[in-house]
Amino acid sequence: MSQTAVAIPDVEIPPIPVAELAPWAGFVFLIAAIVLFFISADQGAVSIPSGNAIHEWVHDGRHLLGFPCH
Template sequence: MSQLTATPELEIPSIPVAELAPWAAFVFLIAAIVLFFISADQGIVSIPSGNAIHEWVHDGRHLLGYPCH
């Protein structure tokens, strides 16, 4: 005997772009700031002077492929 089973219809939720845009902009800004600090060579465009940030993110620079020495 064959048994028929009814499959429920799935409703695909819609993502409102207007509500998502501010969060996407925020994440992009944070990612850009993090990338700046990782890629900063402590040169002329560096916000703080010294070598501290370079040493803190040294391994991250190598992981991302930035040459530093």
């Protein structure tokens, strides 16, 4: 039985300053809140565009996440 040494390279992960991360975190939160609104509430309790196209597009996601639908 032979053993071979495997060289593991030194990998240094650079730190990300919170001040640089905060605007992106806010942007992702905003997009997530908009998506959550359209999946959960739009054309249910409230409706921004008329019709039920958005409801039909997100209908399976609505059931998957447990939002009341029909």
